[in-house]
Amino acid sequence: MGDKANAHPGAAGRATAADHPASVRNVVLVGHSGSGKTTLVEALALTAGAVNRAGRVEDGGTVSDYDEIEHRQQRSVQLSLVPVEWDGIKVNILDTPGYADFVGELRAGLRAADAALFVVSASDGVDGSTRMVWEECAAVGMPRAIVVTHLEAARADYEEMTRICAEAFGGDDPDAVLPLYLPLHGPPAPDGHAPVTGLIGLLSQKLFDYSTGERKESDPDPERLPLIEEARNRLIEGIISESEDETLMDRYLGGESIDVKTLIDDLERAVARGVFFPVLAAAPAADGARQGLGTVELLELVTGGFPTPLEREAPRVTTVDGKPRELKLCDPDGPLVAEVVKTASDPYVGRVSLVRVFSGTLHPDETVHVSGHGLADRGHEDHDVDERIGALSAPFGKQQRTLSHCIAGDLASVAKLSRAETGDTLSAKDDPLLMEPWQMPDPLLPLAIQAHSKADEDKLSQGLSRLVAEDPTMRLEQNQDTHQVVLWCLGEAHADVALERLRSRYGVQVDVIPHKVSLRETFANKSGGRGRHVKQSGGHGQYAICEIEVEPLPGGSGIEFVDKVVGGAVPRQFIPSVEKGVRAQAAKGVAAGYPLIDIRVTLLDGKAHSVDSSDAAFQTAGALALREAATDAKIHLLEPVAEVTVLVGDDYVGAVMSDLSGRRGRVLGTEQTTGARTLVRAEVPEIEIGRYAVDLRSLSHGTARFNRSYARHEPMPPQIAERIREEARDA
Numbered sequence: 016m017g018d019k020a021n022a023h024p025g026a027a028g029r030a031t032a033a034d035h036p037a038s039v040r041n042v043v044l045v046g047h048s049g050s051g052k053t054t055l056v057e058a059l060a061l062t063a064g065a066v067n068r069a070g071r072v073e074d075g076g077t078v079s080d081y082d083e084i085e086h087r088q089q090r091s092v093q094l095s096l097v098p099v100e101w102d103g104i105k106v107n108i109l110d111t112p113g114y115a116d117f118v119g120e121l122r123a124g125l126r127a128a129d130a131a132l133f134v135v136s137a138s139d140g141v142d143g144s145t146r147m148v149w150e151e152c153a154a155v156g157m158p159r160a161i162v163v164t165h166l167e168a169a170r171a172d173y174e175e176m177t178r179i180c181a182e183a184f185g186g187d188d189p190d191a192v193l194p195l196y197l198p199l200h201g202p203p204a205p206d207g208h209a210p211v212t213g214l215i216g217l218l219s220q221k222l223f224d225y226s227t228g229e230r231k232e233s234d235p236d237p238e239r240l241p242l243i244e245e246a247r248n249r250l251i252e253g254i255i256s257e258s259e260d261e262t263l264m265d266r267y268l269g270g271e272s273i274d275v276k277t278l279i280d281d282l283e284r285a286v287a288r289g290v291f292f293p294v295l296a297a298a299p300a301a302d303g304a305r306q307g308l309g310t311v312e313l314l315e316l317v318t319g320g321f322p323t324p325l326e327r328e329a330p331r332v333t334t335v336d337g338k339p340r341e342l343k344l345c346d347p348d349g350p351l352v353a354e355v356v357k358t359a360s361d362p363y364v365g366r367v368s369l370v371r372v373f374s375g376t377l378h379p380d381e382t383v384h385v386s387g388h389g390l391a392d393r394g395h396e397d398h399d400v401d402e403r404i405g406a407l408s409a410p411f412g413k414q415q416r417t418l419s420h421c422i423a424g425d426l427a428s429v430a431k432l433s434r435a436e437t438g439d440t441l442s443a444k445d446d447p448l449l450m451e452p453w454q455m456p457d458p459l460l461p462l463a464i465q466a467h468s469k470a471d472e473d474k475l476s477q478g479l480s481r482l483v484a485e486d487p488t489m490r491l492e493q494n495q496d497t498h499q500v501v502l503w504c505l506g507e508a509h510a511d512v513a514l515e516r517l518r519s520r521y522g523v524q525v526d527v528i529p530h531k532v533s534l535r536e537t538f539a540n541k542s543g544g545r546g547r548h549v550k551q552s553g554g555h556g557q558y559a560i561c562e563i564e565v566e567p568l569p570g571g572s573g574i575e576f577v578d579k580v581v582g583g584a585v586p587r588q589f590i591p592s593v594e595k596g597v598r599a600q601a602a603k604g605v606a607a608g609y610p611l612i613d614i615r616v617t618l619l620d621g622k623a624h625s626v627d628s629s630d631a632a633f634q635t636a637g638a639l640a641l642r643e644a645a646t647d648a649k650i651h652l653l654e655p656v657a658e659v660t661v662l663v664g665d666d667y668v669g670a671v672m673s674d675l676s677g678r679r680g681r682v683l684g685t686e687q688t689t690g691a692r693t694l695v696r697a698e699v700p701e702i703e704i705g706r707y708a709v710d711l712r713s714l715s716h717g718t719a720r721f722n723r724s725y726a727r728h729e730p731m732p733p734q735i736a737e738r739i740r741e742e743a744r745d746a
Contacts, residue, residue, distance in 0.1 A: 032409075033105045036324040036345045036424035040317050041107045041371075043124040045152075046134035047142045048091075048113035051164035055134060056097050056110045058299040058307035059314060063099035063106075092512050094120040094357050096369060096426060098409050104318040107426050115144055115717050116506035118456055119488030120357070123437065125151070126330075126453045127356045127371040127426060130158040130321040132313075133184070137163050137171035141183040143664065143718030149184050150690060158289040158322055159184075162313060163296045166198065166211045173198045173211070177294050184292060190253040194294040195282075196312065197243055201226060214296065214309060215239065217247040218275050218282075225308040228301060254278055257285040279319075286320035293320070324424025329373045330354075331451040335386055335399060340448055342374050347422040351375035351383065353441040354450050355432070358485040360520055366484075368429045369410070370421070370441065373450070377421040377429070377441070379407045384447040385432065386440040398434060401444045405431030436484040458490050458503035459723060460708040462510045463531070465500065467524035475500075478521035482513060489513060496533040496610065506708055532701045534609040534739070535653035535728045541566040543619075544644030546596075546636035551627070558624035559632035561585060561593050563640045564617045565648065570727050574601055575615040585621035589633040593618055596637025605645035607652060607743040612728070616641065652736035653728035654700050661695040661711065663719035668693045670714055678703035679732075698726055 033039045044052045091112040098107050109124040111117075125131065131152050135141050152159055161184065163176050174197075181189040199213035199222065212226040215235055220243070222235040251273065255263045258281045267273055285291035295316060297309035324345045332340045332352055343349050357369040370377065377383075380403065387398040407427045408415035421427035435441070438455075442448040466472035479502070483491050490503035504510040517523045543564045550557040568575060576594045585593065594616075601611035621636070659680070663671050672682055672695060680699035688694050699707075704723065711719050731739070 032407075032418040032420055032427075033422055033425045036347065036422065038103065039105050039107065039324055039424045040130070040321050041109070041128045041324065041424070041426065042130050042132050042317055042321055043109040043111060043121075043128035044132050044134055045111060045121065045124075045145065045148050046113050046136075047139070047145050050113060050134045050136045050139065052110055052113060052134045053091055054299050055162065055164060055297055056095075056108055058297065058310050059108060060097055060099050061300060062306045062310035063101050063314065092117055092120075092508075093359070094124050094369070096410050096428075098426070099314075101314040101318050105425070106314070106317055114508055115712060116504070116509035116512075118505065119486060121148065122453055122455060123356045125157070126354070127369075128157075129324055129327045130160075130317075132317070133159060133161045135161060135163055135176065135180065136165040136168075137173055137176045138165045138168035140176070140179055143716055146183055147718065147720075153186075153289075156289045158287055158320075159292050160286065160316060160320070161192070161292060161294045162309070163294065164298065166296055166298050166308070169208050173296055180294055190249065190256065191290065192292045192294060193250050193253045194246065194296075195250070195316075196223075196296060196309070197246060198296055199224070211296070211298065211308060214312065215243060217243055217250045218278050220247070223312070225306060228305055230306050230311050251278060254282045254285060254291065257281070257288075257291045259284065283320040286316070287322040287326060330453070332374075333449050333451070335447045335449050345423045346374055347376050347424075349374040349423065350446050350448065351377065351441065351443045352448050352450060353377055353383075353421075355435050355437055355439045355441065356426075358435065358437045360481060360485065364405075364430050366431075366433055366435075368432045368435050369426065370429050371426050372421050372423050374423050375443070376423065377404075377407065377427065379404065379419075382444050383441045384444045385435045386442065386447060386449040387436070399447065400434050402432055402434055404429050404441075437487050455487050456505060456720075457722060458488055458505050458509075459721070460504045460506055460510060461530045461705060462502040462504055462513070463499045463528045464502060464514075464525040465528055467526050471524045474521065474523045475525065478517050478523040481521060482516060486513075494531075494533070497531040499528070499531060501530065506712065530705055532655055532705075534607070534655075534731075536604050536606050536609050536611045537613045537651050537653055537730075538565050538567045538611075538645070539649040539651045539730075542644045542648035544640040544642070544647070546638065546640030546643065548632050548635040548639060556624070556627035557629065557632040557635075558627035559589070559592075559621070559629075559636035560623075561621035561633065561636045561640050562619045563593075563597070563637070563644060564619055565641065565644045566615050566617075568613045568615050570613055570729070572613045572615075574598060574612065577615060577617040579617055579619055580621065584623075585618065585633070586623050586628070589623065589628065589630065590618065592630045592633035593621070593637035593640075596634035597641050599634065600638035600641045605642055606650040607740045609652070611641075612653070651730040652739060654702055654731045655728050656698050656726045657701050657704060657723040658726045659697050659699050659704065659707075659721055659723050661697070661719055661721040662688065662692055663695060663715055665691045665693055667715045667719060668695065671695055671711070671719065672697075674710070674714055675699060678707075700731075701725075 046052050095110045096107060109128055111121040111124040161180050163173055165171055177194045181192040185192040196214040196216055198211040199215055200209035201212040203209040213224040215222050222233050224231045255267050295309055295313055297313055298307055300307040332342055334340055352374040353370045353372040355368045356371050359367050382401055382403045385400050385402050407418040407421050409418055410428045415428060418427055438452050440450045466475045479491055483489050488505055492501040494501055502513055517525060545562045548557060548559045578590050597616050605611055661671055675682060675697045678699050680697045683696040686694040711721055
């Protein structure tokens with residue numbers, strides 16, 4: 016780590032293909048929007064020698080300019096990979112968006128990585144969503160570390176920030192979250208703020224000065240050592256308490272001086288096991304400098320303390336028919352099992368897939384089996400096909416460096432996988448396998464769209480299919496009731512990016528229209544109707560008369576048709592015609608144009624003509640009878656009701672329950688969960704929660720999550736129902 020000897024410049028640079036899983040580290044950067052993740056990636060790449068001083072890859076392109084949408088929106092909207100090499104280790108740095116709408120990209124990064132680096136701003140602190148991701152990582156035992164950025168901010172306080180991190184991330188053991196370094200401050204600026212110019216290692220008691228733009232190590236002045244003694248002792252005790260050597264604590268408490276190398280080795284083991292979480296500091300290099308503050312220490316932590324892919328338990332693997340398959344952990348010589356963690360479309364090379372290999376070795380130009388991920392309910396194609404892949408490459412900004420292979424534990428970009436989608440499994444064509452999919456959040460914000468022009472209409476279907484192939488957190492719905500095309504997204508920013516990609520990447524212009532919910536109609540009371548369809552105006556006439564009785568049924572009953580005709584008043588061959596007409600009219604509605612449900616229609620009587628009666632005539636009579644029955648009945652407009660569960664911090668429970676009540680919701684109960692959170696269960700009309708994904712985020716400051724599922728249709732309040740009927744009449 017940072018207290019080791021300096022890394023040699025010759026051991027750093029742009030990463031190529033790894034030859035053994037032990038020489039790979041996969042780390043995902045996590046943090047809220049604006050915490051400085053992308054800037055940190057560029058600083059690490061610069062220190063590792065992969066980019067020049069202008070922040071450019073040596074042969075063109077920049078670290079973060081792969082997606083033009085990111086430039087226009089001035090924020091990260093997708094997962095990106097920057098591979099660098101440090102001290103003979105290939106480090107795959109996965110940069111994730113910090114905005115909540117792109118949590119799908121974050122989940123993909125967590126899947127592809129073996130450890131997480133949480134980036135927090137010294138001036139902004141730790142937000143609720145970052146804490147929630149920390150808990151997700153803790154639940155699966157993922158090793159983690161924290162890096163504090165924005166040390167140059169006027170109100171930055173590194174010491175206070177380390178305390179906040181221990182409180183936010185330490186849980187019951189705040190001594191498991193401790194700094195490895197303390198900052199060194201230069202002369203105060205005119206505004207009184209003293210910039211951080213270096214670090215002092217608490218274990219080695221060495222000073223690392225970055226003030227010249229190059230990291231220089233030295234022994235500190237003797238008077239500095241007492242200033243770090245308290246922090247150093249606490250760090251040593253924290254490391255020893257997590258040591259696998261049970262005698263170490265007794266020796267330390269007995270007054271024995273523990274060798275620094277022993278402490279560093281124990282620290283690295285504790286970090287790799289996910290039981291100790293060091294805090295570091297980092298800042299980008301100043302103009303003209305080669306190394307940003309703390310970047311060397313951070314790279315040494317990643318290469319020395321973070322686990323190799325050999326130490327990670329792989330996700331569950333089955334055959335395509337669901338039979339469990341045991342694999343040797345991360346074996347480059349084992350059967351091929353790889354996963355598409357991201358899909359993107361390049362205007363020049365077509366679809367590009369970012370792949371993490373979990374077993375075997377992937378080679379360019381080989382034929383692989385692509386197993387679909389089972390997201391057909393989100394509008395994604397479920398498929399099992401063989402495809403020949405193209406070149407393998409290591410991405411870096413817009414550049415792609417060709418790779419000769421990609422072994423188990425490594426990541427690579429794969430070209431020409433025209434059918435593969437995010438979440439798909441790649442395996443040998445003669446040994447097809449399927450990886451258990453990772454958990455993706457449900458998209459709960461509906462975006463109803465229509466083609467802007469006839470030309471756009473012709474391209475819309477293909478553009479939408481490509482869009483959802485790239486993003487499994489997006490669901491495509493062709494609503495048969497409302498006849499709307501609906502993109503379900505995670506939030507407004509997610510929706511904006513989807514529309515922008517349709518326009519700029521696939522050349523499809525769409526208009527956003529109001530989203531409709533699937534309303535229904537039903538009879539509130541018993542009623543009768545007579546349908547008379549008689550026409551005798553020359554030629555073949557039409558003659559059909561039927562009398563029906565309509566009565567309401569319990570919810571979920573559908574439409575029941577009963578024949579009680581006696582004496583052949585309606586010939587037997589025309590009774591199905593009456594039913595067909597009734598059901599056709601019910602599908603169109605009788606009051607506001609919404610389908611009619613939950614009724615029993617009884618055919619009581621009728622008349623027929625020996626020549627002029629026909630199937631079509633009795634269908635028309637049946638429809639007329641139902642419409643007449645509706646004029647003498649009270650018709651309820653039914654709205655869909657959703658069962659909603661909201662997981663929210665205890666501080667916001669009252670606000671959430673009040674908000675749900677304001678949406679005509681009925682709170683069914685609450686349940687205390689772990690982490691000072693409460694699960695609120697309620698039933699809420701769907702018409703009231705169209706934008707709940709956005710509103711809940713604002714209400715809870717991004718810390719709450721919710722799920723919804725259809726419960727039933729129930730009568731709408733009269734005043735709202737009348738407004739909708741008026742809108743239907745006006746239309």
